[in-house]
Amino acid sequence: xxxxxxxxxxxxxxxxxxxxxxxxxxxxxxxxxxxxxxxxxxxxxxxxxxxxxxxxxxxxxxxxxxxxxxxxxxxxxxxxxxxxxxxxxxxxxxxxxxxxxxxxxxxxxxxxxxxxxxxxxxxxxxxxxxxxxxxxxxxxxxxxxxxxxxxxxxxxxxxxxxxxxxxxx
Amino acid sequence: xxxxxxxxxxxxxxxxxxxxxxxxxxxxxxxxxxxxxxxxxxxxxxxxxxxxxxxxxxxxxxxxxxxxxxxxxxxxxxxxxxxxxxxxxxxxxxxxxxxxxxxxxxxxxxxxxxxxxxxxxxxxxxxxxxxxxxxxxxxxxxxxxxxxxxxxxxxxxxxxxxxxxxxxxxxxxxxxxxxxxxxxxxxxxxxxxxxxxxxxxxxxxxxxxxxxxxxxxxxxxxxxxxxxxxxxxxxxxxxxxxxxxxxxxxxxxxxxxxxxxxxxxxxxxxxxxxxxxxxx
Numbered sequence: 352x353x354x355x356x357x358x359x360x361x362x363x364x365x366x367x368x369x370x371x372x373x374x375x376x377x378x379x380x381x382x383x384x385x386x387x388x389x390x391x392x393x394x395x396x397x398x399x400x401x402x403x404x405x406x407x408x409x410x411x412x413x414x415x416x417x418x419x420x421x422x423x424x425x426x427x428x429x430x431x432x433x434x435x436x437x438x439x440x441x442x443x444x445x446x447x448x449x450x451x452x453x454x455x456x457x458x459x460x461x462x463x464x465x466x467x468x469x470x471x472x473x474x475x476x477x478x479x480x481x482x483x484x485x486x487x488x489x490x491x492x493x494x495x496x497x498x499x500x501x502x503x504x505x506x507x508x509x510x511x512x513x514x515x516x517x518x519x520x
Numbered sequence: 521x522x523x524x525x526x527x528x529x530x531x532x533x534x535x536x537x538x539x540x541x542x543x544x545x546x547x548x549x550x551x552x553x554x555x556x557x558x559x560x561x562x563x564x565x566x567x568x569x570x571x572x573x574x575x576x577x578x579x580x581x582x583x584x585x586x587x588x589x590x591x592x593x594x595x596x597x598x599x600x601x602x603x604x605x606x607x608x609x610x611x612x613x614x615x616x617x618x619x620x621x622x623x624x625x626x627x628x629x630x631x632x633x634x635x636x637x638x639x640x641x642x643x644x645x646x647x648x649x650x651x652x653x654x655x656x657x658x659x660x661x662x663x664x665x666x667x668x669x670x671x672x673x674x675x676x677x678x679x680x681x682x683x684x685x686x687x688x689x690x691x692x693x694x695x696x697x698x699x700x701x702x703x704x705x706x707x708x709x710x711x712x713x714x715x716x717x718x719x720x721x722x723x724x725x726x727x728x729x730x731x732x733x734x735x736x737x738x739x740x741x742x743x744x745x746x747x748x749x750x751x752x753x754x755x756x757x758x759x760x761x762x763x764x765x766x767x768x769x770x771x772x773x774x775x776x777x778x779x780x781x782x783x784x785x786x787x788x789x790x791x792x793x794x795x796x797x798x799x800x
């Protein structure tokens with residue numbers, strides 16, 4: 352049940368990301384909703400679920416939009432695992448924590464992506480990349496962090512209640 | 521066995537990583553089409569993307585219509601005047617065209633574009649991130665397309681197909697930093713490489729590198745495909761030179777190229793079906 356619902360959410364998010372999101376670009380930058388979902392599920396549910404959501408979200412990106420299969424999937428999985436490792440140390444339903452996580456893990460995610468796609472191939476203008484791509488995207492993600500985190504919390508609570516009920520019988 | 525391998529989660533992480541590495545290797549090879557699994561995902565998601573893409577497009581068109589309604593009347597009057605002028609010019613050009621055809625026939629030249637067999641395609645998705653300049657179209661192997669088919673609009677070159685499934689194909693545009701096209705400067709007949717550039721692609725521009733130092737190029741020069749390189753047929757318009765710059769410490773120079781295609785507003789494209797025949 353949980354896997355199915357999260358799968359559907361990932362597909363819808365991917366579709367939005369690849370179609371209508373280009374119309375709400377700011378300074379030619381769009382937010383990265385998939386990585387936000389990965390971070391929030393990791394924050395709420397720990398590193399195993401974070402890793403799995405990251406893996407499948409990444410695979411969706413790889414199959415439907417990527418250049419080489421596997422890069423998005425691997426980065427997604429490791430970001431999920433990494434973010435999930437902190438999930439016991441923070442009060443989870445705190446929006447400041449979500450904001451902090453969005454900020455830090457979007458930077459890490461985009462930097463790893465840049466590193467493997469460009470830096471090792473000789474595109475080393477790292478200051479330009481940070482100034483014009485990574486930082487604007489991080490800020491845009493942080494701007495959307497509160498509504499999206501509250502959506503993920505709602506979905507997660509709903510799923511947890513359902514799971515508890517089905518465990519009783 | 522090292523102790524960390526006893527943790528089943530870490531073991532699963534390592535195994536998944538290795539499996540993905542294997543698939544990465546397979547997908548990086550020069551495979552003609554995608555795997556069945558990728559096709560299944562594509563068949564399921566493509567129709568949904570198509571719907572959402574058109575919703576976004578229509579919403580944008582509507583907002584544009586509202587904001588532009590004031591200027592439309594003035595524009596309309598201007599266009600009507602222009603139409604009259606163009607009609608007159610068209611008549612003159614038609615005469616020239618007839619003459620040209622007659623002369624060509626005499627010389628035995630065939631119009632090279634007659635050889636192209638093109639098929640229209642809709643864009644159903646654009647790049648979900650902020651790094652690449654790739655998009656997805658709604659035609660695939662079922663419509664007779666294949667990997668490396670050239671993609672154009674009525675204006676000029678867009679790019680080529682780099683991955684293809686049954687009902688969808690991923691297209692890399694010429695401004696993506698992984699793209700390289702052999703270009704010919706029409707006026708001077710110089711040949712150089714038109715490459716995408718990470719810093720230029722956000723403005724919809726690309727770069728023409730390795731132009732010989734002596735080449736007499738000026739802003740405004742038109743660039744078309746040279747036909748070298750094996751993917752793009754000869755004679756497709758790429759764009760025009762916007763500025764020329766000297767490469768520091770190097771014997772060549774480079775130019776900033778403004779493509780004729782507006783990649784931000786791309787919605788429909790044409791794919792050249794018989795790229796191989798057109799190349800010969």
